[in-house]
Each structure stands twice: as structure tokens, then as C-alpha cells.
Amino acid sequence: MLHGKMKSKLFLVFALLAVMLMVACGDSDDTEETSGTENAGGSQEEVAVDIFQFKVEFKEQFEEIIAMYEEENPDVNMSVQTVGGGNDYAASLKSQMASGNEPVIFNIGGPTDVEEYEEYLADVSDTEAASLALDGTLNGIEEDGKVWGLPFAQEGYGLIYNKEILEQAGINPEELTTFEDLEEALATIDSQKEELGLDAAMALPAKELWVMGNHLANHYIAPEFNSDIMTAYEAPSIDFEYGDQMKRMLDLQNQYSVQPVLSLDYSMQVEQLFSLGKVAMIQQGNWIYPTVEQMDAEFAQDNIGMIPMPFEGEKSDSLPVGVPQYWVVNKNSSEEQQQAAKDFLDWMYTSDAGKEFVLNEFKFIPAYEGYDADKIADPLSQAVYNYASEGKTIGWTFMANPVGWNEDVMGANMQRYLVDDIEWQEVLDTAESEWEKSRQ
Numbered sequence: 265m266l267h268g269k270m271k272s273k274l275f276l277v278f279a280l281l282a283v284m285l286m287v288a289c290g291d292s293d294d295t296e297e298t299s300g301t302e303n304a305g306g307s308q309e310e311v312a313v314d315i316f317q318f319k320v321e322f323k324e325q326f327e328e329i330i331a332m333y334e335e336e337n338p339d340v341n342m343s344v345q346t347v348g349g350g351n352d353y354a355a356s357l358k359s360q361m362a363s364g365n366e367p368v369i370f371n372i373g374g375p376t377d378v379e380e381y382e383e384y385l386a387d388v389s390d391t392e393a394a395s396l397a398l399d400g401t402l403n404g405i406e407e408d409g410k411v412w413g414l415p416f417a418q419e420g421y422g423l424i425y426n427k428e429i430l431e432q433a434g435i436n437p438e439e440l441t442t443f444e445d446l447e448e449a450l451a452t453i454d455s456q457k458e459e460l461g462l463d464a465a466m467a468l469p470a471k472e473l474w475v476m477g478n479h480l481a482n483h484y485i486a487p488e489f490n491s492d493i494m495t496a497y498e499a500p501s502i503d504f505e506y507g508d509q510m511k512r513m514l515d516l517q518n519q520y521s522v523q524p525v526l527s528l529d530y531s532m533q534v535e536q537l538f539s540l541g542k543v544a545m546i547q548q549g550n551w552i553y554p555t556v557e558q559m560d561a562e563f564a565q566d567n568i569g570m571i572p573m574p575f576e577g578e579k580s581d582s583l584p585v586g587v588p589q590y591w592v593v594n595k596n597s598s599e600e601q602q603q604a605a606k607d608f609l610d611w612m613y614t615s616d617a618g619k620e621f622v623l624n625e626f627k628f629i630p631a632y633e634g635y636d637a638d639k640i641a642d643p644l645s646q647a648v649y650n651y652a653s654e655g656k657t658i659g660w661t662f663m664a665n666p667v668g669w670n671e672d673v674m675g676a677n678m679q680r681y682l683v684d685d686i687e688w689q690e691v692l693d694t695a696e697s698e699w700e701k702s703r704q
Contacts, residue, residue: 310341311604316360316367318589319416320348321551325625332617333608340604354668368597369605371416371589374404374663375497378412385412386595391606393613396632401587404493404664413590414609417628420585420648420657421479421549422572429453429460429544441581443512443574450520453544463542468517469533470525470682476514477675479584480547480573482662484510487579491659493586502699504692506577511688513573517547518682526679535559547573550644551588553627557642570647572656579658583651586660587631666702673698 317326323346330342345367347356357370361384372381388394389411394402401415423446425437433456435449453465469475484506489496504510518525522537534552537543539559550570557564572583593605612618613632622628623635629645629652630637640646651657662670677691 310339311600313340313342313369313601313604313608314367315342315344316357316370317344317346318348318353318371319551320346321555322626323348325554325621328625329612329618329621332621333611337607340608342608352671354671366594366596368594368601369591369609370594372413372592373589374493374587374660376664376667378405378407380667381592382412384592384594384596386593386597386602387411388414388593388606388609392610393632396614396634398631398633401631404497405590413592414613415587415631416589416591417587417622417626417631418585418648418652419549419551419588419629420570420583420651421547422570422583423545424538424548424552424568424570424644425545426538426541426543427567427569429462429541432456432460433544437569437571440571441574443509443516443576446574447516450516450545454520460544461541462544463537464522465520465543466517466522466545466547467528467533467537467543468521468525468547469528469530470518470679471527471529473671473675473679475530475547475675476678477670477673478662479549480513480517481510481670481674481678482660483573483575483584483658484513485665486584486658486661487575487577489659489661491579491657491661493659493661493664496661497664500700500703502696504696506575507688507692509574509576514678514682525682539563550627550629550642550648553642553644554625557627565643568643570644572651575658582656582658583648584660585648585652585657586663588660666699669695669698669702 315330319326326346327344330344334340334342347353353371360367360370366384372378378385387410389409391414393414394411397415398418401418402411405411405413405415423440427437430437430449430453433449433453435452440446440449450465453460453462457464485502485504486496488503488505489499522528522543533546534548534555538546539556541563553564556568570583572581574580575582591609593602593609595602597605613622614634619630619635622630623639624641627642627645629640629649637649640649673695674691677686677694680686681688681691
């Protein structure tokens with residue numbers, strides 16, 4: 265009798281174990297399915313999209329919009345690495361590519377970069393954003409019906425000034441249209457800098473090769489090529505028709521800048537000096553607005569403006585305006601990654617949520633149709649937009665200059681000139697020789 269009861273108990277134990285094993289196996293199968301190509305909702309596995317971008321000015325805002333997109337698209341996992349400011353983005357990008365850790369999305373400039381990175385570039389002409397790009401914004405990035413990149417925005421640069429300081433010094437910025445006017449104004453500010461609470465009239469961040477070699481130089485080089493990017497790209501030589509004006513502008517900034525200029529970088533210029541009211545004027549572009557706003561929102565909105573650097577010629581009273589960089593998609597990535605990258609870029613520039621963010625958080629001047637220009641909120645972007653609307657612009661031909669020429673040749677030799685290592689004529693002669701050598 266006891267033996268029979270034991271049999272029954274053993275049977276029940278084994279039956280219970282069998283049920284538990286079946287449940288366990290079922291759970292294991294479910295877990296394996298959700299961690300495979302589909303999750304429990306039936307959607308595809310997460311697609312990883314790595315982004316390598318240069319625009320340090322909107323790093324935090326860009327990370328915020330990525331978080332917004334991921335919330336709407338949980339099957340996309342995006343990561344971003346920002347290299348800019350005091351770092352050399354071009355060199356960092358080359359190093360990134362050489363390491364084999366290629367990003368899915370990265371940034372390039374104009375036709376010079378298209379040539380350098382053509383083996384990586386996917387055609388993005390099938391995106392909605394490409395079809396909405398404003399006239400001229402795809403110049404140098406479009407070829408035979410193929411579009412190799414999507415424009416960030418339109419940007420412009422010049423002399424950004426503190427309205428209150430200029431008013432206290434008795435200076436009307438709208439009247440600073442010639443070198444003589446600017447020099448007189450800077451001398452006046454310099455003579456009153458103690459009363460005005462300034463360290464100096466200006467801050468030239470000569471540590472940053474791009475400020476001089478890209479932007480300052482372009483203001484006096486682009487008119488030589490009629491401000492046309494492809495004319496510059498195809499030019500076998502450069503004559504520096506306005507080289508004396510370039511020197512004059514560099515000398516003025518150096519003379520009235522916080523010293524030593526080769527120790528000043530972008531962050532010191534914009535954050536520590538201009539935003540805190542320690543200098544009256546800096547050479548920069550509308551891209552600094554988010555940084556200044558973070559430092560002092562009231563000052564940014566009400567107390568800053570922008571005027572052109574002086575130029576004697578047909579393009580006087582004009583701001584250099586152009587597309588700073590393009591978003592490109594790496595064709596070496598998987599098809600799923602490429603499509604996810606295109607979908608994100610389309611969403612950022614064409615969705616209602618994306619467009620609002622582009623205008624209000626990035627503070628971009630749109631490079632696409634479908635935006636309300638009246639909603640351009642910040643005064644620097646509005647100034648650039650007004651100059652562009654009036655046709656008072658100088659082209660960004662520096663995007664078409666020989667690879668490395670702007671910074672490694674022009675900017676580096678400007679640095680040497682500023683510390684009296686070489687004469688100005690040597691700056692021009694070396695730059696001319698290197699241009700011709702690269703175009704042979």
C-alpha cells in the first residue's frame with residue numbers, strides 16, 4: 265500500500281517537473297525571439313546609426329533632437345560624436361575613417377571634400393530634403409542628377425558687435441563701411457576701454473586656423489572668383505587681387521585684440537570675452553548665437569548685431585553667406601543603416617517637429633523650402649537673412665579651395681606672420697605656389 269502511494273507521489277512530482285520544464289522552454293523561446301531580428305511587437309531589430317559631426321555650437325541641441333527622434337523611432341539607436349571648436353575636424357574625420365570605425369552620417373564641405381570622400385558618399389537625391397533644398401544650396405555637392413549631401417543651413421559671418429558698448433563710445437555700427445571708419449572706431453574704443461570695462465576692443469582667436477584661413481581670407485579671395493564656388497574649384501592659380509585688404513583686416517584685428525592672439529581660441533573669444541562684455545567686437549558668424557544665449561539670454565537677444573568686414577570693390581557692404589557643411593551618408597554602411605540615416609535627416613528638416621527645432625533651438629537659417637522666415641528669432645540669423653534677401657552676399661568659395669590649403673597653408677602662415685616669423689608677401693607667395701602645385 266505504501267509502495268503504491270509512493271508511486272503516485274513520484275508520478276505527481278515528475279509531472280510537475282515536466283510542466284515546469286515546458287514553461288521554462290517556452291520562456292526561453294520567447295526571450296530568444298525578442299532578442300533576435302524582431303522584438304515582441306514584431307518590429308525589426310534596432311538599427312545603429314553613428315554620427316560624426318563638427319558643429320560644436322549646437323552639440324547639446326543636436327543631442328536633444330536625436331533623443332526626440334529615438335523616442336518616436338525606438339528601433340533606431342543613434343550615437344553622436346562632436347569634434348569642433350579647438351579641434352581639427354578634418355584631421356579627426358580622416359583618422360576616424362582610417363581606424364575602420366566609419367560613421368554612418370558625417371559632414372563634408374563643398375566640391376573639394378566631395379572629391380576626397382567620394383568612395384564613402386551615398387546618393388541622397390531620393391530624400392525629401394534634397395527635393396526641397398533652396399536654389400544654390402546644392403552647388404558643388406550635386407553632380408549628374410546625384411546629390412551627395414544635404415545642407416546644414418545657410419550661415420553668414422562678419423563683425424559681431426556689442427550694441428551698448430558702441431553706443432556708449434558714440435559709434436554707429438551702420439556707418440562702419442570702410443577701413444578708415446573701422447580703424448577710427450576701434451581707436452576710439454581702445455582709448456575708452458577702461459571706462460567701458462573692456463580688456464580690449466576686439467578678440468582675434470588666432471589659435472583657430474579656420475577663423476583666419478577660411479573665413480577672413482575668403483572675404484578677400486571670393487570676389488576674385490566672382491563668389492562662384494565652381495570657378496574657385498576649377499581655378500589653376502590664385503592672384504590675391506585683394507591681398508592688401510586681407511592684410512589690413514588681419515592687422516586691424518591683431519592691433520586692437522586681447523593678446524597674445526595665438527593663445528586665444530574660439531571658446532575664449534566667444535564665451536569668456538565677448539559674451540561677458542570684455543570686448544566690443546569679434547569676427548564670427550551667426551552660429552555663435554546659441555552659445556551667447558546660454559551665457560546671457562537677454563544680452564544675446566537685445567544687445568548684439570552684425571555688420572560686414574570692410575571691402576573696397578564691387579562686393580562692399582556684403583556678408584559672406586553660404587552652406588557651412590553638408591550631412592552625408594556613408595555608402596559602406598548597411599542598407600538598413602543608410603535608410604535609417606536618410607529617414608532621420610528627412611525628419612529633421614521636413615517634419616513639423618524637426619522644422620520647429622531647426623528654427624528655434626538650432627537657430628539655423630533654413631536651407632530648405634517650407635519654413636516661415638518670419639520665425640527666424642535671433643538677431644544674427646535675421647541679419648544674415650536680410651543681407652541674403654537683398655543680394656548683398658559674398659560666396660563661400662573657401663569650400664572649393666585645394667585640400668588643406670585654407671588652414672595648413674593660409675591659416676598657418678598667417679599665424680607665422682602675426683609673430684613676425686615671416687613677411688606678409690611670403691604668406692601670399694607660399695599660398696599661391698601651394699595652390700598651383702595642388703592643381704597640377
